[in-house]
Amino acid sequence: MKLIKVEAHGFKSFAEPISLKFDGGVVGIVGPNGSGKSNINDAIKWVLGERSAKELRGNNMDDVIFAGSKTAQPLNKAIVTLTFDNKDGLSSIPHETVVISRVLERGTGNNVYYLNGEVCRQKDILSIAMESGIGKSSLAIISQGTVSDIAEATAEERKAIFEEAAGVSKYKFRKKEALSKLSKTQEGLDQIRLLIAEIERKLNPLRKQAEKAKVYIAKSEELKSVEVGLLVDNIQHFGGKYEELSLELEGVAETKSDLEKRSEEAEAKINQNQSFKATAEAELKTLSIELESVRERLNKLGLSLARENERERMIAEGQLKVDKDETIKAYKKLLISHGNRINYLKKEIQNIENKIKDNQNNIQTYDDEINLITVKFNKKKNDLFKVETHLNILNSQKENNTFLFKGTKNILENKSYFGRSLKGTVADLIKVPNEYLTAIEAILANASQHLVVDTSETAVKGVNFLKENNGGRATFIPLSVIQPKSIRDDHLLAIQGHPGFIGIACDLINIDPSFDVLSKFLLGNIIIADDVQNANKISGILDRRYMVVSLDGDTIRAGGVIMGGTKASSQSMLNFDEKIKQLQDLIPGLEADIHANETKLNEIQNYRHSAIELDAQLKNQKTNLVVDERQEQALFDEYNIKLKSISNQQIELEDKGISAQSQQADLQVLESRKVALEAEFRAKSERVDSIGYTINSTQKMKNDYDTTLRNLLVSFAKKIAEKEKSKLLLDQSRERLAAQYKMTFESAAENFKLEMNRDKAEEIVRFLREEIDKLGSVNLEALETLVEEEKRYNNYVDGEKELSEAKETIENAIADMDKIITTRLANIIHDVNDEFNNVFNTMFGGGHAKLYFTDPKNILDSGVEIEAQPPGKNIKNLKLFSGGEKSLIAISLLFGILKARPLPLCILDEVEAALDEANVVRYAEYLQKLKPKTQFLVITHRHGTMSRVDSLFGATMQNRGMTTFFTIELAEAKKLVEDEQKEPQDKKSEM
Template sequence: MDADNRRGELIVFLKRLEIAGFKSFAEKIHIDFVPGVTAIVGPNGSGKSNIIDAIRWVLGEQSAKSLRGSKMEDVIFAGSDSRKAVNFAEVTLILDNTQNLFPLDYTEISVTRRVFRSGDSAYLLNGQTCRLKDITTLFMDSGLGKEAFSIISQGRVDEILNSRADERRNVFDEAAGVLKYKTHKQQAEHKLFETTDNLDRVLDILKEIDDRLVPLEKEAGSARKASNLRSELREADVRLLHHDASTLQQQISEKAAVVKNDETEQRKISDTLTQYENDLDIDKKVLMTVELQLDEFQNELIKQTAEAEKWEGRRLLSVEKTRNTKQQVERIRQELQSAEDTQRMAKDKHRAMQMKQKTAQHELEEVTKESKQVTAMLNSSLKETEQQIEQLKSVYIERLNEEATVRSEIRHVEERLQGEKSSTEKITVQTTLLSERKQQLAKEQQEKNEQKKTVQKQLDELEKSARACQQQLTEEEQRLSTQQQILQKALRKQSEMQGRLRALESLEKDFSGFYSGVKEVLHAKKQQRIQGIEGAVVELIKTEPAYTKAIETALGGAMQHIITTTEHDARRAIGYLKTKNFGRATFLPMDILKPRELPINSRHVLSQQQGFIGTAFELIQTSAAYESVAKNLLGQTIIANDLEAASGLAKTIGHRYRIVTLDGDIINAGGSLTGGGAKGQTTLFSRKAELETLTNQLQKMDESIQQATAQTSETRNLVGASLHLRDQLRVKLEETQQKKSIIHASLQETEMELRSVDMEISTIEIGRTDTVSAEKQLSTKKRNLQTRHEVLKSELQETLEKLEGLERLVENRREEQQSLQKRLHDLQQKSAVLKEQNAYHSSSILETITQIDELELTISRLQEEQHYVQEFVIGKELTPEEIEKQSQQANDTKRHLQQTIEIEKAKRVQQATRVRDHEERIKMIRQQAGIISERLNTLRIQLSRLETQFETVKDRLDEEYGLRPNELHFESLDIPLLRKTVEDCKQQLAIIGPVNPNAIQEFEEVSERHEFLQSQRNDLVEAKNTLQEAMAEMDQEMKSRFETTFEAIRSHFRRVFKDMFGGGEADLVLTDPTNLLTTGIDIMARPPGKKLQNLRLLSGGERALTVISLLFSILEVRPVPFCILDEVEAALDEANVVRYSNYLKKVSDQTQFIVITHRKGTMEGADVLYGITMQESGVSKLLSVKLSEVAEEISS
């Protein structure tokens, strides 16, 4: 009772597990966990291991294979023979956080994981959606991590047993809490790699910028000079444009006055024409009115003619009608009499049908009422009896379950009785064995002395072989080191070249070095925002390295000129730059650009001179489509070997063409010289050439590295083989030394073991007395259970008899039910017949109603016809004389209309003549208006041309200078002087040559970027040092934590091993004590009566119990909130299972245990027992028993 009170005071960490649709758990279940030990049992295949899979899954397991599936959707219940598959699986784990194990402000934490068949999944923390990373971070270093020992299966035990020493330390790392440091260190190493890579890139860019600064400064100076000249040129050009604008404005004013006069005359003629056209419209309307009246009179004439003809016809008809009237009166009377008789018969039939329908409806209501009564009797006849049967079945099942439980307890008691008897037999056998063992100890001592001598001889031979192997290994390692240094040097060179290549490719991709306007156009071409752009000149031509300097000098700023397909494309690109204010650029349209070449005679003379290499065009390669552009730029530029040769060539051709030397010196047309030297700089041409060179060099470097890698790999294989041989020798040395130590220790332990044998014999005798007492108690319990079993069997028989009686009663009721069913069927048939009769009567009634309505119409028509005939008989029809009079009137009207029509025709002729006169006048006026309009169009074209010229001047002012003509106010202008100034400025700008208009801004930007990158470099260096210091601190912390935890586990392991084995000794050994960050861990153990040896040399049960002892030791050093053990004691014998169970009870006050087991000893030690069954195929069910309450009931 005290133990139960103590357990009740424990804080439950794992409080509840809820599972729905996960694997074999089709329906939602929940498991409430208690302090201490909870055991989950069940037959193989019942799904008990799915409980562990559910906990592992909700804690974040990502491997479907670890959950015994091929994909994560396999954890969803897939259906069975009697159940459909579900669409999602959900597991919720509720944890107690009253001790603030987790850094959350909640006393209870729920973790939920869902997965749907669509592949979607979700994680929830206390009902709020979260990420998987949040779950893993929450559980890291809590003993619940991925490498933790909170969930231990038989496979996990085997993994610890069979893993290498370096792999085995993962468990110790988890216990020491260093996993998060390892994770942080890996992140820091990744950041360090990125920082180093960024630093290398920054250094590459800095080198590139350093190469650009000096030439940019020179370009900026030229740009400033050119800018001043352009300012002077601008002022003069603006004045000239103002003069042109003023002249054009005056001409436009004069021409506009003439146009205005002609427009006035045109308007007058237009007004006259409008007046005549209005008169013509009036006359046409009058003519139309006359024609309409004429049409009306003609139509009336046609009507009157028809009227006269009609009256004549009526006269003839009236004579004929008089003869036929008496016959019609008799016919109408007979038809009217027949219709009235038929109507009376239809009404009689209608009344008869209504009576039959009422009778059938009454019968149908009576049948329906009786059917409802029979149905009610059918529904209620068996209900009460079936309820009684269900109640008895429930009682029967309860008794049956109780009988099965009692029967199971009887078997359990019998098994324990058998176990106690077996223990007695074992005690006898053990006593005999101990006596025999005592006699063997003296003999073993002599044998171990012989073994010691043999082992020493083996040690001497192995040490000799190890020295020879070490010498060979040293030589191979030196060779490997040399090869690795060569390889590393090549890799560093490759990395530098790759960095340089990336930097150049980045500059090439960003069009770095191009003027801003050129750069924007090339970017727009790349993004397909501008059509017709072929590319910059420097992109479309190539040359050999020897001529690069000369071609660059020859092209100068033209390297950045942009080649377009047509002039229209060039104008469109210029418009794009203007719209966006992106700067300026020079364009070379292929459709209008003409090639320029040396005259044949000059070419012939030059080819005879020493130092002549050729024209610049001849030294480049480009597509045939761009040859005309290339000839335009380079066709008349001569390339010479050096300045001296260039001077001679210039004199030969009279200084008419520009000559460029291979060193970049220039003799300009006219005789001026340009030359000098500058520090090495990367130009667009040289950058392009360097890209190609670097690509080729990298290919060759890859081949060299592959060869060096192969040689290094071969040597490494040799070193590996030597290392393997050395390790084998070391293992053999260690094993031999261990054998020697074991033999020595065994000799010392022989006397100790003799004393131990005497003590064990005394202990066994005490155990024999306890076993006899236990057998008596179990026999008594068995008799009580058998008595209860007989009572339950009697109650079951009685209940079964009652059930059989009720089932017979149900059978009788079912016969009555069949009779009622037959009566109900007859009633339903009769109801159907009555419904059909009722429907027939309704149809007949509708037919008679329709017939009566039709007869009413017939009678009404005949009565009207009779009335008409009677009127005719009594004299209401016109007489032939009256009809003759009406005919004469119609003929008189017809003659009058014919006279009126002749008058209207005369009016129409007169009005048509007036319309023709107006049309002739309008035609003459329109001819006069055409003459004026043609003259006016000519004047407008002339005015438009003047305005276009003015707009051109105005656009130049606006686009080139941002001014408008009306903004310019000059008192007097010296036009010749202004034109001379413009020509002088243009000539000086031509001498300067093309300059980079953005050089000043680029120089400032590059300088600013250089300073920024210097600051970035300093920051990266500081960050690199900080990361290295942090990694060193983490290494030191991990060493300290691992060393402290290892020593604590080692101490506990020595003690726990003795408790679990009832003696013996064990130890944990570091494979490399000098390197605590990577050292492995070996397990040494000596069970009682055996030698101290490596874990691999023990039997299966000894190895399993040793690992279990290690896990219990770790739990003592680093208690986890809960621990799940999945059949880890499967390999233990009964005695060790009892020790295992007892130890679980001992440490369960600190750790909550959930045990999957089928071993009796483990079940007996559990506080709560959950059973997993599969009564329905493919579907797991949950049963629970609290063993402490069962024990109390049995004892009471």
Template structure:
């Protein structure tokens, strides 16, 4: 009996099986029966589909989505279809450890497809390889239906090859060969692509090599120049700084001397100023004396003036006395003369009044006449002005009309010329439009053809694009997974490194522990084993509990002997390193825990020393520390234990709560990952995790490279198609430009033609309008000229009247002016006569009362003169006294002037000395200024050099000193700098990027060259592999074909009850590709080819051939889907019995509706469709078949 068989088939959502359906199969024969349309063939489709069938046509559908249950009137459609095949693998025929192999396929309506082997996601390729050369699979002969019968009976004998190749066991070889040929094809494509890239790079390498060598030479020269320039600048800088130091010293000495000279000058100037101040004091003193002299001189002058006035008064009095005496003698004659003059003045005043009244009347009459004449002249002037204005308007209008007439004449001639020109242009434009239209039609046809070619290529490009997008997506996903795993690995590595460093540095331990362990590592302290926390391993779930139980004891240090602990303590005392507890192995005693009954308590996890792992050497240490500590699951369990055992020992819960001996409790929140033990556990866990991630990353890297290669190949296809598409696009663009050019020219030509037509119409209209405007202009000119002549005649009459009025008005104004002059003269005479009369009358009154007064005045003058003589004598005495005082003051002023002269001499001496000292100071200031300029110049030179260092090489002074080179001689170095600059200049343009670019391109060139060699090597290897596989396939196929031929002859004879049958290769020399001819001779008949047999005979021949194949190469199971439908009842019985004979090597599952087949079956499954569109499975007895399934 076979060792590999189909155990079960699980179907859900596949075709007519919406609900999960499981069919279990034994190692015997199973028949699946049911009425037509019940869905029994869907079972064989399900088996074919789960084994990788990709053709929806082979599954009796239009598209793959049709395999998903589509719903009924009462059931909703399913979202996916899933089929699982369970195979027995007890003898491990499949290369797997499991005794059962489940192959699952799931398909979603979105188009996603998934494959699983033993519930692990795999590829379709993996499923195909699993079934290859087992007779199973979509290309094998494990599922035989009417379609397979038709294939083997096909007129095209080549269509039979797949069955024979699978039976011969060369499918795997052919798959390997085809895979190798695909690899060879890809290799050839890669070789072409690599060769193209190498050819492209070869054009770049040599120019870049030359540029790179020149750039490298430039860098060597530049570096030498840099070193020399920096060193020369530093030499120059040192000289500048040395000179600057001397200049600074000279500057400081000059400043000190200048300050001393400045002090001396200031002292001399102060002395001179002191003398000048004393001189000013003397001037003030002399001025005071002069002021007193002036005051007394003024007094003397006053007295002199007063005496002179007094003497003048005396003289005046004498003269008045004599005048009064003479006036008294003349007064009598004057009185008579004044009376006669008064009478004459009164007579004249009366005559003047009469003359003025007559003149006023005449003046009033003349003024009235002048006003009337002025009003008439104004009216006439206004009328004349209005006439002249109207005449001017008419003349202007006439001029405008004449100008318009001239313009109209010119326009008419221009329109005539333009009409002729436009007619000529219109004829040329219509011809141009016709030519352009013909050109555009031709371009339109070319463009349509080019677009059709472009669209055809676009369809091809879209297919390539979809393939590229799929492969890029796959590559991106693979790369993202690789990057994600790489980042995860890096993160783990960083975390492990950090934790390892923390462990190595004893991070989290006390200062004392760190010092002791450091000294122990250096070998200075003996017998030190390490801190407690570093000597044990704790399971993750107990970490918090053990950390809590140990507490500070985690940092206790385990030592070999007490002496070792003593030495460590003395070391800590010397280093002032803090304190630590030491646990000598030689003295620590284990704990004795007697309450063993606690082990049976609910929630008991274990004793502390039993839950941790450690070296047996430290048994007593951990028994001492944890031997009396119980670990409980939770607080409730801990409290129950503590109460029961009287709080005699410490209990710690897994989450770190503590019940201390004696009854006290310690608890709260506890960090899950901050402890020393947590760190060690995390480090161990991370190392395990990193190993897994590294393995995953390596696999992901391999998948990523494979995906990238596939994407590169797809990209090459797209690039090639895109290049062709670009050529089409360029051609279309040129044609579109050409068509657009024609359109633009045609539009422009049509527009110009239409404009010319419109212009002709406008010219005709404008010509008619011009003629009408010309006639109107001439009529207007005549009317305006007549109106202007009438206005001009009327204005001339008005002008004559105006001249007469103007002459009359001028005569009246002259008469008025003369009358006004006469009145002014009479009025002045009247005023003078009146004033003279008043004065004469006053004089006459004065003469009457003045004689007595004059006689009194004569007596008064005599008395005044006597008093004035006395006053003169007094003032002359006072005048003599003042003159004496001023002579004394004059002497004082002379003395003060002498003292001032002495002070002036001393001041002049000080000024002279100050000027001399100041000259010295000026020399010193000039020297300081020169030194200051030298100092600034040195600083500037230093700054310039430092700036040059920075701007040229971006170096500070200190950085430049570090790059200084030893100079043999400065002149020689300067000459070398010139040579280097000349050499650099001679290199021309330098491309420094060429060094890196050449390196990159050369590396790429070398890499591609190596890759080409590898590809050529791979190509040769693949060609060898293909040749070897081909030879092996020929050998195996020839051997197996002979065996199958013999078996076919046997099965044919046994099934037909005689006769002959043979298989022949059409072209034996091409054994792997030629067709296979089947020749049969049924009993009692002549040798025939298949095409001459009846339908039943053909089917029986095919069955005989399949049985022969199964004899030679049995398949683990075989599904036969109504292949005996064309046989008569007798042959059905023969078929069934023969199948029974072969059932010891192959498990048969037969889908049938023939009774003879059902009678040979061990198990019957019935398929019904009690619910419309939904298949159900029934296990039935043969006797119930007819009743249940209506089979006759």
């Protein structure tokens, strides 16, 4: 492949475009030092892919662009083009002419290569140079320094010359690329094996985690199918039980009211009968006194009748003389006295009867008050019972943390583990006025159970604690991390004063100032309105940017989603302690009311008892007065009879005395009265006994009512507790269904049904929960991660296989190239040895020379040594030869190589500079021998060389810093050389 033409513009000193066409086998370029003739050498090297600015005698690649002179401006671009004749087919390019160009723009560092006018890669240019034998490391470009280097180089450095000559540079280049690929392949293989090992380490535990996750999911689904059915059944069961107990309690309440009414009626009847009995007993006593009086009068009348009979006998005998006037006078006085006494007693009796009537009215008033206070007393006792029952339920719920999630409950039960870092739940830290409770509950929902801690480290500690103890899940709010939320001032200004606007949620609660950031974090950007209509309007004014909640808990979320309606009643955690305190505060008041009613009831009952006693006393007094009145009346009647008797005594005496018949008649009257009184006494006695029996039976009935009522109250309390428990379990089931399974009762009831009895279901749920708990912490992402990791693993395994195969292919290719390189090197040393010795003989006029490997058994790593023996000399070390001798040995070796392996082009840049004239002639003549197979471009200033070239170009700088070329004859060349040699002499003479 012959070099036909070199074109350059902007390269180094070629400010103007140059074009050199080469004719003949040996072309010479001459010119003074500094004329830029060697820039042709640099230009050719640059086009063929030279990357080192130093090799081109510069500091950086921009130095190859014309930098300007006094008469010319700097250029911004350098371009060099080489045109080759490829008719010999040394290049694989399928063209007879190969044109290679390189372009560089200043300041960009971008080199553009062209091959036959098409942009190509630097690698393509290097490949063409190597396959044609004119690469950077070949013998195609030889300078004076290179010649001396050949002689002085080490055996290993010298070997590179023969590698180029043997045509193994492309194989070494390919081997280098292959080794680079092998290194990268090995790096990739090592990396991919590390990744495979890493994934393998992950896969086993990941497979276990995935298997555990599968078991967890399967058991969770099984648990869900049973537990949701059980929860549905629980809701139906406890809902039905709650309704049933509500109806039962209504019935019990009616029965209770009826028993209380009956007990009160029995009490009133007892009191009435006791009053009747007291009256009857008083009347009985009166009858007894009257009966005794009649009996006494009968006795007296009997004695009187006996006396009368005696008196009649005495009168009849003339023994009795009566002073009628004195006796009549005495009886009249007695009649007046007893008459006055009778009138007094009647007035007293009337007064007593009036007092009895007033006292009985008082008793009735007391009875009415007792009934009224008893109703109040029973109501207060019932209220106290309800409060104490509710309080017991709340205390039980608080003690057992009934409403807390498992994780929250476990953390609170281990407060000591966290010390002061754990502040409590959100519900523990905020106090909500009752009027805002429903709204705040709607906002916070489950967040009321979130645990407030000091820092995120404590939160992580809590999470790890739950994981290590299978303690469930909990949400932590670290105070050191959270930021307060707020509503922009202009937005707040827009809604203040709007109908229904109440305030910002965080401003409506009570909280310790140290937790102010917590309230603003949870509630700082939430608005409270009076109802859902105004809440919706306020939300619209603010473009749905914030959550707005009504007092009823209806919610308009940011973005516009509206939630509301009725809510199943459930026990809120908010103000839980406050509710307990409120109930506790109610108890002393109720107890005081009960005590006051009891005291007043006892006081009135004492008053009533005193009134009943007074009634008995008054009736007894009345009875005594009636008896006295009757006795006085009897005496009055007796004295009146006696007065009449004395008045008629004269007549009776005349009629022979008083008739006993009259007294006999009185005796009969009294006897009849006695019989009547005795009959009335017996009747009254039976009446008293009957009333006593009625009182006893009524008291027994009342006692039965009271016993039944007490038992009923116990049952009532149990049913209330049972109702509350049913309501609690009902709400818990609903809440668990919503919280754990995100389902409403209606949707759950449609899709899940309990297919077994409750005991069996509860046993299965317990069993599955235990099984799930035994699994410990479960990585639910493991299934998806396993699929991804196995996919990665398989990809990496496939990649490893591909890389291993690629590595093997590269290693085989390297082994093949090593064989080729070894064979070719061995062949080139063998072939060059004969030619080198012949050329050496010619150049030195005798002697001998040879090449040999320093390690023939390992040619790849072996160096190449030169053994040279000029005539008459026995020097073993090349470095001991003179400069001319070393140059001539190197030139002999170069020519030997070119004879054994001709190159299409060889550029010789002043390689003969150290030779004497005789050897220069030998050198130049030998070029003529080699030119049939090798084109020589000789840069020289030696006459012996110039006179023996086929064509000659001269280089000069007519304008300083700018090189021009021209074709010259030998005489002109000699003059140029002479001028160059004379110039230093002139300078010396000038000095």
